[in-house]
Amino acid sequence: MCGIVGYVGADHAKEKIIDGLKRLEYRGYDSAGIALPIDGKIQIRKHVGEIRNLEKIIGEPEFDSAVGIGHTRWATHGAPSDLNSHPHGNSDNSIAIVHNGIIENYQEIKEWLARDYGVTFKSETDSEVIAHLIGIFYDGDLLEAVNKAVAEMRGAYAVCAIAAAEPDKIVAVRKDAPLVAGVGKGFNFIASDIPALLKYVRQVYLIENNETVVLTKDDIVIYNEEGRKVRRDVFNVTWDADAAEKEGYEHFMLKEIHEQPKGIYETLTRRINDDGSIRLDGISMTKEDIENFNKVYIVACGTAYHAGLVGKLVIEKMAHVPVEIDVASEFRYRDPFVDENTLFIAISQSGETLDTLAALREAKRKGARVLSVVNVVGSSVARESDDVFYTWAGPEIAVASTKAYTTQLICMYLLGLYMGKTKGTIEDDYYDKVLSDLKALPDKVELLLKKEDEIAEIARKYHRREQVFFIGRGLDSGVSYEGSLKLKEISYINSFAIAAGELKHGTIALMEEETLVFALATQDFLYEKMVSNVEEIRARGARIISVAKEGRTEIEKVTDEVIYIPDCIDEVSPVLAVIPLQLFAYYVARERGCNIDKPKNLAKSVTVE
Numbered sequence: 001m002c003g004i005v006g007y008v009g010a011d012h013a014k015e016k017i018i019d020g021l022k023r024l025e026y027r028g029y030d031s032a033g034i035a036l037p038i039d040g041k042i043q044i045r046k047h048v049g050e051i052r053n054l055e056k057i058i059g060e061p062e063f064d065s066a067v068g069i070g071h072t073r074w075a076t077h078g079a080p081s082d083l084n085s086h087p088h089g090n091s092d093n094s095i096a097i098v099h100n101g102i103i104e105n106y107q108e109i110k111e112w113l114a115r116d117y118g119v120t121f122k123s124e125t126d127s128e129v130i131a132h133l134i135g136i137f138y139d140g141d142l143l144e145a146v147n148k149a150v151a152e153m154r155g156a157y158a159v160c161a162i163a164a165a166e167p168d169k170i171v172a173v174r175k176d177a178p179l180v181a182g183v184g185k186g187f188n189f190i191a192s193d194i195p196a197l198l199k200y201v202r203q204v205y206l207i208e209n210n211e212t213v214v215l216t217k218d219d220i221v222i223y224n225e226e227g228r229k230v231r232r233d234v235f236n237v238t239w240d241a242d243a244a245e246k247e248g249y250e251h252f253m254l255k256e257i258h259e260q261p262k263g264i265y266e267t268l269t270r271r272i273n274d275d276g277s278i279r280l281d282g283i284s285m286t287k288e289d290i291e292n293f294n295k296v297y298i299v300a301c302g303t304a305y306h307a308g309l310v311g312k313l314v315i316e317k318m319a320h321v322p323v324e325i326d327v328a329s330e331f332r333y334r335d336p337f338v339d340e341n342t343l344f345i346a347i348s349q350s351g352e353t354l355d356t357l358a359a360l361r362e363a364k365r366k367g368a369r370v371l372s373v374v375n376v377v378g379s380s381v382a383r384e385s386d387d388v389f390y391t392w393a394g395p396e397i398a399v400a401s402t403k404a405y406t407t408q409l410i411c412m413y414l415l416g417l418y419m420g421k422t423k424g425t426i427e428d429d430y431y432d433k434v435l436s437d438l439k440a441l442p443d444k445v446e447l448l449l450k451k452e453d454e455i456a457e458i459a460r461k462y463h464r465r466e467q468v469f470f471i472g473r474g475l476d477s478g479v480s481y482e483g484s485l486k487l488k489e490i491s492y493i494n495s496f497a498i499a500a501g502e503l504k505h506g507t508i509a510l511m512e513e514e515t516l517v518f519a520l521a522t523q524d525f526l527y528e529k530m531v532s533n534v535e536e537i538r539a540r541g542a543r544i545i546s547v548a549k550e551g552r553t554e555i556e557k558v559t560d561e562v563i564y565i566p567d568c569i570d571e572v573s574p575v576l577a578v579i580p581l582q583l584f585a586y587y588v589a590r591e592r593g594c595n596i597d598k599p600k601n602l603a604k605s606v607t608v609e
């Protein structure tokens with residue numbers, strides 16, 4: 001995710017800002033930039049790629065100041081490029097800003113500024129409007145101008161602004177995006193995240209929503225929404241920089257598991273209009289295109305493929321179109337039936353997986369319409385697709401994918417609903433029910449995460465097993481594959497997933513005393529069949545951990561442990577059912593002392609065949 005660092009002091013702002021930005025590198029970014037007030041003007045330097053690219057263009061001693069703001073960008077609006085990087089200036093660069101978050105009404109503001117003030121825009125970003133807004137309201141008082149600009153903005157933001165005419169200060173403001181001020185002696189910092197500051201300060205003020213902060217070298221003044229000064233206790237940071245990057249979590253994987261309510265919210269909510277219709281920015285498929293598809297092909301690798309397994313059932317049910325699914329490494333070598341009436345969906349967190357990219361090219365060559373579901377903006381898969389549907393999960397650092405998976409699922413639902421509505425294959429009542437259950441997911445996931453201790457306890461009990469099975473039916477079968485993959489990836493336990501109904505055709509031969517089986521039983525219409533499957537293996541002495549919806553207690557009679565997930569319609573339960581499996585895998589691996597964030601032999605992004 002984007003990172004912000006601002007410094008006000010006596011000298012060498014450049015050095016401190018670069019230090020701070022480097023501390024935020026672990027979060028992933030695609031470009032970096034810095035703005036300094038020098039001799040009555042603001043100078044902005046920015047560069048796509050790594051911070052070292054930026055360092056190459058800011059080397060000369062004259063490019064320095066006692067004050068400055070810097071940014072690492074993770075693209076959301078507009079591909080990674082020099083121009084789209086932050087900081088952004090207004091028309092005469094008398095104001096510069098850096099921004100984290102999304103300005104939802106930026107198009108409206110853009111049109112208004114262009115029409116009434118003749119503003120021309122240099123970038124494709126939503127953020128640039130902030131610099132112009134502040135510029136238009138600026139009348140010698142940066143704080144006042146920032147407040148006026150904020151009143152025009154809707155969305156989420158942490159913004160830091162500097163003005164050429166007030167070169168001794170930074171004004172910052174936040175709403176739904178983190179911001180902290182670091183307290184120094186003769187200098188002060190502002191940043192999006194604590195790790196950026198730890199080399200220089202240990203005391204910080206945590207800025208709250210709708211607060212504005214004015215930083216000078218000797219003072220940090222916080223104002224509330226009504227413009228009144230706020231007294232804030234300092235927060236003493238006791239963690240080291242390494243722990244701070246993980247925001248107190250022991251591993252990135254656990255942090256990312258906990259970021260799922262936010263990722264789901266971001267991916268979902270911004271795409272739903274007030275009237276319940278779905279807005280798919282970046283997707284230009286027409287009604288006619290959608291009606292003309294006689295087949296959908298989903299292709300992906302690893303966890304993304306497992307999201308596709310759920311996507312297949314969801315899209316078939318909602319959009320009444322046959323959906324085939326394949327792993328990319330198979331698809332690309334088997335001359336599949338794909339033509340101009342095929343919608344080809346590539347799912348990829350990184351957007352750089354070589355097999356997925358090759359499969360996409362193959363589908364394109366055969367004339368398919370290519371839509372990708374991708375987390376990394378501007379990645380190769382995104383660039384080569386006709387339409388891109390972004391999962392707004394934020395950067396995923398742990399090799400084992402968690403928040404990318406749940407946000408990929410959200411994209412599958414939105415796509416199913418959108419296609420179904422467009423084709424008229426979905427009843428209004430059913431559409432409304434799915435939508436309302438989807439909207440309830442962030443809170444329900446949050447609730448489920450509160451069962452972390454209970455799940456950790458179960459993991460402690462079973463962590464020495466060397467073999468685990470995962471079974472489920474319908475949508476649960478897809479989730480079983482993901483649960484099994486999570487466990488084997490990070491704990492090196494031999495885990496195996498199979499559709500529960502298929503057990504009796506071979507795998508049941510392996511069931512014996514103490515065999516551990518995870519049984520997913522969240523599909524109401526398959527619940528009884530699932531209970532029978534569990535009974536069959538229980539009769540052979542297997543130990544069962546089941547995952548069921550609250551209130552479906554029948555299964556307790558045949559299992560050793562039950563983890564209940566909040567009630568919901570069957571269709572959306574995969575988003576909830578996977579959470580206990582992620583936590584189980586995490587705590588088992590932790591008990592076994594594994595290198596959770598970087599498991600052996602695995603890579604986050606596989607760019608080779």
Ligand code: G6P
Nearest residue numbers: 301302303304348349350353603
């Ligand atoms: C690697 C990663 C997996 C990931 C898969 C697909 O194997 O370790 O976590 O699911 O690649 O990656 P993608 O970036 O295309 O989703």
